[in-house]
Amino acid sequence: MRRRFLVPIGRFMREHRLATFGAVLVLAFLVTGIFAPLLAPQDPNKINVRASLRPPGAEYLLGADNNGRDILSRIIYGARVSLYISSASVGLAALVGVSLGIFAAWYRWSRAIIMRLMDVLLAFPGIVIALTIIAILGRGVENVIIAIAIVQTPQFARLTHGLALSAQEQTYVEAAVAGGESDLAILTRYVLPNILAPIVVQISLLIPGAIMTAAGLSFIGLGVQPPTAEWGAMLQLSLTWGRLAPHITIFPGLALMLVVFGFNVLGDGLRDAMDPRLQGRS
Amino acid sequence: MARYIFGRILMGIPILFLVITAVFFAFRMIPGDAARIIAGDEAPQERVEQIRRDLGLDRPAIVQYGSYLANLFRGDLGTSFSSRRPVALELSERYWNTFSLALAAITLATILGVGMGVISAVFRGQPADHIVTILALLGISIPVFWLGLLMMQLFSVNLGLLPAAGYGTWRHFVMPTITLSVFSIAFITRMTRSSLLETIQQDYVRTARAKGVRERFVLLLHSLRNALLPVTIIVGLRFGYMVGGAVITEEVFAWPGLGRLLILAVAQRDIPLVQGLLLVFAASFVLVNLLVDIFYAFLDPRIRYR
Numbered sequence: 001m002r003r004r005f006l007v008p009i010g011r012f013m014r015e016h017r018l019a020t021f022g023a024v025l026v027l028a029f030l031v032t033g034i035f036a037p038l039l040a041p042q043d044p045n046k047i048n049v050r051a052s053l054r055p056p057g058a059e060y061l062l063g064a065d066n067n068g069r070d071i072l073s074r075i076i077y078g079a080r081v082s083l084y085i086s087s088a089s090v091g092l093a094a095l096v097g098v099s100l101g102i103f104a105a106w107y108r109w110s111r112a113i114i115m116r117l118m119d120v121l122l123a124f125p126g127i128v129i130a131l132t133i134i135a136i137l138g139r140g141v142e143n144v145i146i147a148i149a150i151v152q153t154p155q156f157a158r159l160t161h162g163l164a165l166s167a168q169e170q171t172y173v174e175a176a177v178a179g180g181e182s183d184l185a186i187l188t189r190y191v192l193p194n195i196l197a198p199i200v201v202q203i204s205l206l207i208p209g210a211i212m213t214a215a216g217l218s219f220i221g222l223g224v225q226p227p228t229a230e231w232g233a234m235l236q237l238s239l240t241w242g243r244l245a246p247h248i249t250i251f252p253g254l255a256l257m258l259v260v261f262g263f264n265v266l267g268d269g270l271r272d273a274m275d276p277r278l279q280g281r282s
Numbered sequence: 283m284a285r286y287i288f289g290r291i292l293m294g295i296p297i298l299f300l301v302i303t304a305v306f307f308a309f310r311m312i313p314g315d316a317a318r319i320i321a322g323d324e325a326p327q328e329r330v331e332q333i334r335r336d337l338g339l340d341r342p343a344i345v346q347y348g349s350y351l352a353n354l355f356r357g358d359l360g361t362s363f364s365s366r367r368p369v370a371l372e373l374s375e376r377y378w379n380t381f382s383l384a385l386a387a388i389t390l391a392t393i394l395g396v397g398m399g400v401i402s403a404v405f406r407g408q409p410a411d412h413i414v415t416i417l418a419l420l421g422i423s424i425p426v427f428w429l430g431l432l433m434m435q436l437f438s439v440n441l442g443l444l445p446a447a448g449y450g451t452w453r454h455f456v457m458p459t460i461t462l463s464v465f466s467i468a469f470i471t472r473m474t475r476s477s478l479l480e481t482i483q484q485d486y487v488r489t490a491r492a493k494g495v496r497e498r499f500v501l502l503l504h505s506l507r508n509a510l511l512p513v514t515i516i517v518g519l520r521f522g523y524m525v526g527g528a529v530i531t532e533e534v535f536a537w538p539g540l541g542r543l544l545i546l547a548v549a550q551r552d553i554p555l556v557q558g559l560l561l562v563f564a565a566s567f568v569l570v571n572l573l574v575d576i577f578y579a580f581l582d583p584r585i586r587y588r
Contacts, residue, residue: 018419119297120304123567125527128544128560132305135548135556136312138319212425219427220533220545238431239534243439253428261423268419 012273019269025262032076033083040073044229053245063247065237071248074229075255081230082259085141086210089148090203096149097156098199102187104157105164115161118154126151126213134222144223148210159202163195170194197274205267208260215256231256283579290575294568301564306350309553310343320363320551336361337553359561360554364546369558372543377562379449380532380539384524386459391466392517396510398467399474404501406479414471421468430461430534447536454535462531466520473516478509511582518574525570526563 013020032039041061048068056063062072104114121129126148133147167173168191176186215232217223224230234252242249312319317334333339338346353360359369402414437457438446445454481487482505490504491497529541536542540559547555 116300117304120300123297123301123564124560125523125529125563127529128526128563131529131544131548132308132556132560135551135553136308208423215425216427216530220530222545222548232425232427235425235427235431242431242435246435249428249431249435253425253431256425256428257420257423260425261419264419264423 012269016269016273018265019272022262022265022267022269025258026266029079029259029262030083032079034080036076036080040070040076042070042073044069044073044077045227046070053241053248055245056247062251063245065234065248066241066245069229071234071251074234075231075252077229078231078234078252078255079259081141081224081228082211082214082256085145085148085214085224086207089145089210089214090152090207092145092149093152093206094156094199094203097153098160098192100153101157101160101162102164102191105161105168106183106187106191111161114157118157121150121154122158126209127216130213130217131222134217139222139225141224141228144214144217147217148213151213152206152210155206156199156202160195160199163198164191167191167194201267201270201274204263204270208263208267211256211263212260286579287576290572294572298565298568302351302354302561303347305557305560305564306347307343309557310346320553322551333363336363354561359558362547362555363552364550364555369554372555373540373558373562376538376540376543379537380525380528380541383455383458383462383528383531383537383539384521386455387463387524387528388466388517388521390459391463391470391520394463394467395470396474396513398471399513400478400506402471402475403478403482414475418468418471421464421471424464426461426465427530427534429464430457430531433457433460434534449538458528458531458535458537461534462524462528466524469520470513470516474509474513477512478505481505481509484508511578514578514581515574518570518577522567522570525566526559 046069048064051060051064051068052066054060054064054068060070060072062070062075065071065074100114100118104111124132129151130144130147133150134143137143137146170190173186173190176190181189214223215230215235218230218232219236221233221236224233226233231252235249238249310316315330317330317337317339318325320337321330321333338349357370359373361367362369362372365372398414398418402411402418405411434446434457437444444456445451448454482501484505487500487504490500495504526541526544528537528539529544531537532539532541533545540562544556544559546552547559
């Protein structure tokens with residue numbers, strides 16, 4: 001059993017070197033986020049006025065920000081915030097979007113309403129939708145999660161709708177209908193399991209977008225509020241202090257880019273592995 | 283062709299109408315006393331009442347919706363809470379700033395994106411392809427605001443070559459244009475590459491090769507023309523998004539455009555202004571899509587007769 005599981009992973013790692021590198025970055029991000037309190041050398045919110053804007057050195061490995069807070073520790077704790085926001089929002093979006101997509105495919109009368117509503121959401125860039133939700137609900141971590149979930153719901157609904165439309169034409173679904181199973185049982189036990197793989201890939205492709213949008217919202221001051229250590233919020237300080245101390249700009253952005261890059265190449269690799277026809281095309 | 287264009291214009295109207303309706307009712311979903319929340323906890327009671335009257339929150343929702351539509355038809359988008367000026371005026375003052383930036387960015391993105399995509403596809407599997415592929419991956423992964431901040435540090439602070447912020451001369455355009463276009467450059471590069479690789483496998487390309495057409499001409503005349511069809515759609519889509527999506531770029535470079543206005547409006551919960559901005563963004567998006575569809579039908583006769 002274990003072997004059966006490990007062999008394809010080994011082959012994937014040989015054939016998709018870049019994706020494997022991405023997986024390593026993603027893993028590092030997960031570990032950092034989960035074990036932040038154990039990994040951070042200092043308290044991320046400890047203010048030390050005398051260390052203000054201190055460049056990288058022995059005591060502050062990646063330097064200190066304008067309040068003399070340790071940038072490395074803030075990046076490590078920032079991973080935790082990003083991990084929480086992105087997994088919660090993408091999870092919520094997947095739950096709602098997949099349900100809507102399957103529902104719209106199965107109940108024809110609901111198709112026009114649900115899918116047109118999704119079209120409305122898709123007529124705006126993600127950041128605009130997110131800002132609109134913030135205008136309605138207010139700032140704060142929970143509202144950022146809801147905002148990003150609403151941004152990404154149409155992506156899941158569209159994908160799922162298409163997949164479910166073809167899945168429900170299969171003979172085994174027909175058999176289940178003939179066997180008198182309830183709609184709920186058919187959708188959750190026959191349709192959903194057969195369209196799950198591309199949805200999982202979609203999740204890995206949308207997480208970087210969620211991380212980026214959350215950081216963007218915090219950067220413009222409408223997302224995670226200070227003093228919480230968050231990468232976008234850390235970069236907001238650069239607008240004021242960046243010219244005096246480039247290190248406060250460089251490191252949080254680098255962390256953000258590496259994580260997003262990791263998810264992107266991993267997602268690409270997974271998609272290629274699932275659909276060999278696309279190999280190396282995109 | 284005229285019938286097709288007319289049909290497409292008709293198709294755009296319901297989407298706009300849906301957007302107007304959705305935007306209107308979304309702001310009626312503010313939990314609790316909307317007027318109090320918009321005014322803030324410390325605002326005096328008369329300010330709350332004034333907002334309630336301004337927004338018409340004391341009337342039934344359907345009546346509010348009717349008068350909102352009627353006003354909209356007359357070009358009246360309401361009055362901004364924070365500036366007390368007509369929303370339509372606020373928008374028209376800034377529209378050109380954002381539009382010109384988006385236009386510059388999409389031009390740059392199309393030239394570089396298509397160019398790099400073609401190079402990548404032509405030299406498939408060779409070092410040039412790998413370099414372009416990695417660059418494109420970095421392009422979709424780099425946070426726009428970080429890129430903006432880094433460029434500002436290098437070109438404004440260290441080298442003193444370009445103004446760090448503001449609007450005016452062509453020099454003000456350089457960094458915001460690059461920042462806004464990077465994601466699209468990468469996106470268009472990837473699309474062009476995959477689209478070109480797909481058309482190379484088509485029958486008509488094989489026929490051209492079999493006829494003995496030179497490889498360079500096969501690529502340029504037979505493959506590229508067809509491969510660029512889906513790319514025009516992506517270019518249009520990206521441009522439609524840029525008008526609204528310049529939010530972060532505008533914030534980094536203090537660009538006096540619609541995106542920055544949106545941030546301001548959201549921070550102050552200036553609902554009429556947010557609504558007006560959303561309408562402008564949606565209208566731009568629908569309009570750009572319409573133009574792209576017409577352009578596409580012009581390029582590809584198969585579409586017109588579907």
